[in-house]
Amino acid sequence: MSPVHPLDETTTAWAVIDENGTLVRWNEGARHLLGHAPADVEGRPATDLLAPGATPPADDPGASRWSGTLALRHRDGHTLSVWLLAHREPGGGWLVLTPVAPPDPPVPDDPMIRAVLDQSPCAMAVYDTRLRLYGANAAMTGVIGLPGDRVRGLRLSEIGGKRESEQLEAAARAVLLSGKGRDMETYLRTGGEDRAHAWLARIAPLTDAEGRTLGVCLTAHDFTEHYMARKRLQIVNEASVRIGSTLDVTRTAQELADVFVPVLADFVSVDLLDPPEHGAEHRVEPPTAPITLRRAAHRSVNPGSPEAVVAPGDVDVYPALSPHADSLIAGRTTVAPDSDATLHEWLGWDGSRAERVARYGIHTTMSVPIRARGQTLGVAVLSRYQRLDPFTPEDVLLAEEVTARAAVCIDNARRFSRERETALALQRSLLPQSPARTAAVEVASRYLPAARAGVGGDWFDVILLSGMRVAMVVGDVVGHGIQASATMGRLRTAVRTLADIDLAPDELLTHLDDLVVRLSVEAGAEGTTGEVGATCLYAVYDPVSRRCSLARAGHPPPVVLPPGGPAREIELPAGPPLGLGGLPFESVELDLPEGTVLALFTDGLIESRERDIDAGQELLSDTLEEHSDSLEGACHAILRRLLPVGGAPDDVALLLARTRGLPASQVATWDIPADPSLVAPIRKQVVGQLDDWGLSEATFTTELVVSELVTNAIRYGEPPIRLRLIHDATTLICEVSDSSHTAPHLRRARIFDEGGRGLLLVAQLTQRWGSRHTTDGKTIWAELTLVEE
Incomplete structure (x- = not known):
């Protein structure tokens, strides 16, 4: 605490005692009070300053402040009865202080004015030009929780002993220097309160008739109810914006924990039940103890969440006496300590948790079940230790409302993940498991599902034909999810069947178009929209003649890189997308020298919000030219260069083929x-x-x-x-x-x-x-x- 006046060092006597009871600092005010020089007392036990027969106060580990009168020994041997105020230091020691030369007591000029000051429900205090307390009314001394005549002469930060008090003193100093009043909001628990309150502090300068500043007046207004209502509304609004930004279970759980800390709790853990096997739903009835939960996320006011016993992704088993199991079995929010259980009894089942609770001083926890659509998904546990007040019923209602919002988002994310995993498994089972070995071409391929939209219907294939020829196909079914993957599988099978009878590319697409039309009719008959669509590119290469025949149905044209370059887009009639029916397709035949690289791909590779398709096509061509020595390396470079860091917004299928010629x-x-x-x-x-x-x-x-x-x-x-x-x-x-x-x-x-x-x-x-x-x-x-x- 830095002084605001050179004489402040002698107006307040203070000393610092470490956690072992040793005096480590002694100021000039303390020397003036007891006569001991700093060198005489620093490094010695603080009890040496007690008068003979005096008993030191008991150290309450849960107390952050102490005040009382002790008999102290002066340097010359006589005894002084001194009122002391002590604040617990962050490291475990104490800052002990007392006013040495308090200002003269105020003289009431008017009985009416004095009655107003003493009986006013508004807490008021006056500080002089040194920001020492000059006087306070009864309401203010009740808020402070200390006798008004004892704390006169102390600065605001010395009385409060908290960071918020230092901020108030800094604001009062600014008012004193500028002569302009200001308002300040703070939320803290004062010495005279059993829980924290929200205060609106109005600080105004006091001047005489000539305009000279005599000091500052501070009035404190309790607006806790309005503050908490505003805070709850802010948390709910923040939760509606922040929670559920993605369809990822872990990310959603972390967003829930982030919303709660630090506005409602100092440490929050989110633990979820593992989904049932074989894609089943969670049971409607509450689970039975012991309950196995997986840590999805946690958040702390301390970096690294040192309070956590379980790491994210790890599994722990919770017995019936744990807060996790209690709330899940009861199906309601539980708070400890409460009328039925103490926090110590609740944590008796786990020594490591009890040790963390004791180390950080956790005094209350709240366990909120995470439930959505009648099913129990997990539990969120909120703990407090920096905030000294316990959870209120309003806090419980707020936590339940925010958790209910998050539960729906978690359930949606789980359903999406389950469908995505099913569709992805189906998709990968239908795609080629290994590149086809053929004398006609050397191939490399990649398939990437969409990062957020779900698995789509993109596919590629390499089909061996007679005469050592090879067919290469890339397609894209409209839509995402299991339906798109299933449609993709049917079309891939149809292409293989049609390729087996050696149809020309344009004829094959005509038959495939008829199939998609029939699929649309069947889908409509099942009560859906009946809209099934797809695009496709089909190419046949003959290593004997070194000629390639291609046709496409609304699909992006391929890129060809002849030996020596440059890469270019093949001019190929677009053709209608599959599913329109009755429209013709055209084939193009061209010579491909041995060593030519063909790039076949779906539109998810080149389409982007940051650039148009032409720019994407050009970027693909440039990358293919730079890395054409290795097809695998080219695939990797193309995906890394064209796709965003967070993943592609749409499915991507890429097939590279280097032609070989048969002598x-x-x-x-x-x-x-x-x-x-x-x-x-x-x-x-x-x-x-x-x-x-x-x-x-x-x-x-x-x-x-x-x-x-x-x-x-x-x-x-x-x-x-x-x-x-x-x-x-x-x-x-x-x-x-x-x-x-x-x-x-x-x-x-x-x-x-x-x-x-x-x-x-x-x-x-x-x-x-x-x-x-x-x-x-x-x-x-x-x-x-x-x-x-």
Whole structure:
């Protein structure tokens, strides 16, 4: 406490006693009072200053102030009876003081004025130019809780001994220097009160007829009821704004704790019941002890929440005697201590908690059940120790109102999280689990669900086609949630089925559009809006011809990066989104040199509130050019550069593919005359080609397959007929093409049938086989594996 006047050091005698009872500071006022120099008493026990036979006051650990009269020993040996005021220091010691030279007592000039001052319900005090108490009426001494004649001569901060008192003294000093009055609000518990009150302090200068400042007058008005109503309204308004900002359970629980501290409690913990297994709802009836709770959040007036025994995310078990279990079992708010239980009895089950309570001086707790829609979700426990007043019934009502708001938000977040996890599990189960191994392309992919909107219907796929070709598809179903994920799965399955019959991209999208129209009709029949929509991009790449055919249905166009760059957007007719029905789609075919990188993606990657789609497309192209050496690295760099730090607002699917070319030396083609007698020479040429390729171990099976497919083409097909062999390190493909559009099919031959067993034999000998229609007819193909399993 810094003096406001040079003589203040001698107007108040004060000394500081540490927690061990040793005098550590002694001022000039104390020297003037008892005659001892600081060097004579500092470092000695404070009891040495007591007169013989005097008894030191008992130290009450719960008291923050003491006042009384003690017999002290003067330096010259005589005894002084001194009234002392002591304030407990933050470290556990005491600041002991007493006025040395109080001002002269005021002389009442008018009995009416003196009666008004003494009998006024408004607390008033007058301070002189040194800000020492000159006089106070009965109402003010009642607020202070100390005799008025004893504290005269002390400064306001010396009487109050709290930070709020020092702020009031600083305000009074400003009034004294400026000559202008001011108002100040404070909330504290004075020595004459059993609980804290809100005070409106009006400080005004006192001047004489010539305008000279004689001191300041302080009047205190108790407006606790208005202050608490305003505070409650402020807390409720703040809770409605702050709680539930996201659909995250932990974040919502933390927001609840943040709202309560420090306006209602000094420490708050929020503990939640773990959700039931298999997505079930919480039980309506109250839980039974012991209760297992998980710490979702806590908040303290002290950094790091040192009062907490359980860390966020950890689980603890609470028996029936705990405040957590008591309130949950009773289904109502409980406060301890109360008429039924003391705080000590409530904490007897846990020694570590009892130790924290004793260390920080926690004197009261309030446990509020978190309930929503008739279900118990958890409990919020509020504790006080810096605030000396216990919880009032108004505090309980306020805590219950705020907690009820938070409970609905927590329940919404839990329901959203459960649906999100279900949809995400469904989504990931429907997406490719590992990249397809193909000789046509090298691929890398990423899928990221939306950060807040929930899982959507984005998907990608890489589909192996006949002739070592590969199909790449990226799609986006409108909407989010389980329904979107389920629709995505149906469309992905449909694309794979349609790709298996080797439809051209535009034809495949036409069939897919019909499917989406039917899904919309089915959805409408179930009582929903019936609006099912999607976008899709479908591309087929042939490593032999190094050509790629693409078509899109309302989907963002892909980006292509040829060897040496630059990256550019492929000009591709947009096509209508899937689900409109009856509108055509167009395919585009282009040459892709070996090493070309294709980027297929959904709109969540390039759309952003901070930039338009064109800027996003350009940023994607630049990033792809910078990191094209590694597709995995490019995926990582693209997502990091284009998506916000907090996560994408929409689902993102990204598929990168680097094309490979099949050398001409690995392809052999023969034109076959429609003459059955030439089948044997063809077989010999095939055997010779296999010897040249070093694939002699596949000769027997290949001869049988070639013989059967060529014979069938000669018998049932139409010229021209062509045989093609393709191989890579693991697969050998036999293809026979003719001009007929009649597709072959398997049939079971009877015992005495002379034919009908050829395709069955092919199916047994090969890894897989099939047919595809072309513009000139059809192609029958069969794949033989070259790697022993």
